[in-house]
Amino acid sequence: MTESLNNLCHAPLHPQAAHGLRLFNAGEYFEAHEALEDAWNAEPGKVRELYRGILQIAVVYLHITRRNYNGAVKVYFRSQRWVRDWPDICRGIHVEELRRNAEAAIREVRRLGIERIAEFDNSLLKPVVWDEKQVEKKKYICDRCGHEMYEKNCKVTCPNCGNRFDCSDLNIYFD
Numbered sequence: 001m002t003e004s005l006n007n008l009c010h011a012p013l014h015p016q017a018a019h020g021l022r023l024f025n026a027g028e029y030f031e032a033h034e035a036l037e038d039a040w041n042a043e044p045g046k047v048r049e050l051y052r053g054i055l056q057i058a059v060v061y062l063h064i065t066r067r068n069y070n071g072a073v074k075v076y077f078r079s080q081r082w083v084r085d086w087p088d089i090c091r092g093i094h095v096e097e098l099r100r101n102a103e104a105a106i107r108e109v110r111r112l113g114i115e116r117i118a119e120f121d122n123s124l125l126k127p128v129v130w131d132e133k134q135v136e137k138k139k140y141i142c143d144r145c146g147h148e149m150y151e152k153n154c155k156v157t158c159p160n161c162g163n164r165f166d167c168s169d170l171n172i173y174f175d
């Protein structure tokens, strides 16, 4: 494992990637794929390849739930180049565990074969283990004075001019 990949892995997780992982773990594989694709597009660094790999595993799981044998096997092999080289844990994501889980799922798919894929046990589609605390905090810029604002317990405050809002109002500011 190269030093540079290790360094990349200690940085925070993109909020859109975190959103994708929550959808993945809710079994919403199509929506997870879309959110992770947004993270892939938004991320200029090499870690975008990890997001791409996880989005492809979401697609593999989607194919499995739809009993699409060929789709699952094809996308699984395509995903490997994007997920295989990362450290065991990267940006709080337990990548090695995800690799092992996906491999176990695809091994079962191949054991069943195209004829019997309907018998696949969906409990083999395990959630991704990841650390919510490693998600990048959104930066808030005060719309009155341009100073950076701070968020605590859902209260966002400007230390310069005292402007405040509640995070439940965030859609007004960021959509």
Ligand SMILES: [Zn+2]
Binding pocket: 142, 143, 144, 145, 146, 147, 158, 159, 160, 161, 162, 163
């Ligand atoms: Zn301000």
